Amino acid sequence: MKDKTKKRVKRAIVVFVVLSVIYGMAVGVGLIRLHNVYHDLSDNGRPTALEEIIPAxxxxxxxxxxxxxxxxxxxxxxxxNDESLMKHxxxxxxxxxxxxxxxxxxxEIDQWLDSDLMKEVFALVEQGTRRSGCRFDLDYEGGFAVQMSHxxxxxxLSRLMGRQVQRLASKGQVEQAWQLAETMARFAEATSDEPLLVNQLIRIQRIGATLEAIWTLCETSTPSKQQIATFNTLFSSFASKQPLMNALDGERxxxxxxIFRSSDPSQVRQLLEIKDTRWRLLFSAYTGLGKPLFLADHAYYLRIxxxxxxxxxxxxxxRTQEDLNVTEDTPxxxxxxxxxxxxFYRIFYRHNDMLARLRITSTGLGLIEFRQEHGSYPDTLKDWPRETxxxxxxxxxxxxxxxxxGFLLYSLGPNKEDDYGQVNTKDDQKGDIAWQYSRAQ
Known part of the structure; x- marks a missing residue:
């Protein structure tokens, strides 16, 4: 009986040693692959340390x-109404x-826009746009738990300013309306240096609100050459892909x-809001006993x-549909x-939607300027002396x-089908992105 027990113990030890060797080799292979991915990131000029992306x-x-x-x-x-005015x-x-x-x-919004409080708020924003820098006090090392209440x-604020532009224009206060639209454009750039995707996606929304205000304002007032030149200068910064690329780096x-290199598993579980005991055990096993798989997961994330x-x-x-839907192909x-x-698909769509509206606005303002100089709009964009x-x-x-x-100017949108300028207000990516400008001269 003792001999059988000894044999079982020996077999168990052998199995344990073999499994330990296999586990160690798997961890070693995972670490090598992870090292290679970091090397590829460095070769591509991507930042590899959190300190590199924190704004100055x-x-x-x-x-x-x-x-x-x-x-x-x-x-x-x-x-x-029993809450803060901002929330209301x-x-x-x-x-x-x-x-x-x-x-x-x-x-009710219009009533608040007429208040002295809102005038003071807009004055603070306008003063801010004249300052040379903008950095909110964010704890980037806090990870995804960073507070971004701003x-x-x-x-x-951007949407309130957009509404005020409409109201000023309808009252004939066009000069004040154009000044506020310019302030909106400068204000929209406030978070361009923040290397987080949610910050950049909201920045894209705020740029969209600015362009929408300009389209509305053009229906009642023709911008001057100087105003068009000012907006085009601001548009060049909107068109840059660098803020979004920095945000992708920051997200990574x-x-x-x-997540992947945290020394405190409890902090990760808290971040992921894993409250169920079974899920906590599963996650602990995944990051601990399942380290080879976790390392492969880490390398896959960085590679994508x-x-x-x-x-x-x-x-x-x-881009192919496979490129756009890379997240859905994750094992x-x-x-x-x-x-x-x-x-990624939603991010690329939002960014290109903003670019389309930006290019439509820039081209549309150029066409308005052409009409002022030549008395009529060009028959086609080929007759326009500027680069298409x-x-x-x-x-x-x-x-x-x-x-x-006026004119109809449009992008085919993400479905890349010509709907002849028909705009779809639903968020299903159908229809065109169009500016139909009409104003009797």
Whole structure:
């Protein structure tokens, strides 16, 4: 009996040693692959340390964020319907930005826009746009738990300013309206240096609000040459892909620092809001006993993020559906990658939608300027002396049609089908992105 027990113990030891060797080899292979991915990132010129992407310090006297923060704080401090005015206005804006706008909500917004408080808030924003830098005090090393409460405030302020541009124009106060539109454009750049995807996606929304305000304003007032030149200068910074590329790098580095290389598993579980005991045990096993798989997951995440950053210059028209849906192809056993790889298709779509509107606006302002100089719009864009701007979705010239008192200028949008300028207000990526400008001269 003792001999049988000894044999069983010996076999168990042999099995344990063999499994340990296999486990160690698997970990070693995982570490080598991970090292190679870091090497590829470095070769591609991508930052590999969190410190590389944190925005530079801005002295208080030059920091617009302090004034923008004060504007947001003023609205948060003002009570309205048992909540802060900021929260209340944000709710009202959502009620207005629907297919069936709430008229009473719009009237209440307009009443607040006439208040002395809102004039003070807009004055703070305007002062901020004249400062040379903007950096909000964000704890980037805190990872995805970083507090970004300023983002909703910035978006709400942009939409309030857009509404005020419309109101000023309707009252005939066109000079003040154009000045506010210019302030909106400068204000939209406030978070261009923040290397986080959510920050850049909200920045894209705020740029969109600015362009929408310009389109509306052009219906009642023709911009001057100087105003067009000013906007085109600002548009050049909007068109840069660098802020979004920096955000992709920031997303990768923060996920790398907070999730994959965290020395505190409990912090990771708290971040992921894993409250169920079984899930906690599973995650602990995945990051501990399942380390070879976790290392492979880590390498896969970094490789995909590097691949996407490297291909960011590829035109939308050249991207295959496989390129755009790379997140959906993530193996099911790579749990962290499936949770933290961004929705690249949505990001590319949002960015190119903004680029399309930006190029339509820039071209449209040029056509208005052409009309001022020559008395009529060109019959085709080929008759326009300037370089034709390409549709970011097709990489072909924007579609243009001269009309009696204006023009129709449009992009084919993400489906790359010509719907003859028909705009779809639903967020299903169908229809064209169009500016139909009409104004009797």
């Amino acid at each position: 310090h801005v002295f208080d006297q030059n920091n617009a964020a302090l004034l923008y923060g004060s504007a947001i704080a003023r609205l948060k401090a003002e009570p309205a 206005l944000t709710t009202l804006i959502k009620q207005v930005r629907t297919e069936d706008p709430n008229e009473s909500a719009q009237q 983002l909703q405030g910035l978006r709400t 580095l923060i996920c790398d620092h907070t 993020m590097n691949q996407v950053s490297s291909s960011f210059e590829t035109p939308y028209s050249s 099911s056993h790579y749990l962290a990658s499936r949770m933290f790889l961004p929705p 701007i390409a549709d970011p979705f097709t990489h072909l010239p924007l579609m243009y049609r001269k009309e009696s008192n």
